[in-house]
Amino acid sequence: MSDPISLINGAITVITSIRNQFKKIDQTRFESIIAEMTRQLTEAQVEISALIQKNLDLEKENRKLLDDKEHPLVFDTKDGVYYGADDKDHSMPYCPHCYDADHLKIHLMSHEVCRHCRTSYKKMSDETKRWLSS
Numbered sequence: 070m071s072d073p074i075s076l077i078n079g080a081i082t083v084i085t086s087i088r089n090q091f092k093k094i095d096q097t098r099f100e101s102i103i104a105e106m107t108r109q110l111t112e113a114q115v116e117i118s119a120l121i122q123k124n125l126d127l128e129k130e131n132r133k134l135l136d137d138k139e140h141p142l143v144f145d146t147k148d149g150v151y152y153g154a155d156d157k158d159h160s161m162p163y164c165p166h167c168y169d170a171d172h173l174k175i176h177l178m179s180h181e182v183c184r185h186c187r188t189s190y191k192k193m194s195d196e197t198k199r200w201l202s203s
């Protein structure tokens with residue numbers, strides 16, 4: 070992957086060359102310079118688009134990591150689900166399949182089947198099942 074700043078600098082150099090030589094340049098050389106400038110700008114556009122997407126992906130990953138740091142989940146072997154580390158009453162279970170596979174925090178709302186991956190959880194404690202059905 071080329072450095073987009075270098076690509077843009079290359080295009081600017083070409084534009085400067087056109088400006089400096091415009092009056093004395095022949096038609097063939099002029100068309101060659103325009104073609105090179107167009108190629109470099111197109112390449113820069115592709116590279117910048119890739120960097121924008123990469124930045125969005127990194128921002129999303131960073132938000133997840135910050136959320137994990139501020140609100141960590143702890144696996145409960147008795148219930149077979151995750152709970153928030155500060156959720157002492159085990160009032161809000163999270164789907165372990167979604168968390169382990171995709172690092173998604175999916176609440177197991179008022180049922181024992183994950184609304185995201187459809188995994189069924191039958192091993193929850195009676196207390197949690199009562200809470201979910203209330």
Ligand SMILES: [Zn+2]
Nearest residue numbers: 164167183186
């Ligand atoms: Zn799930």
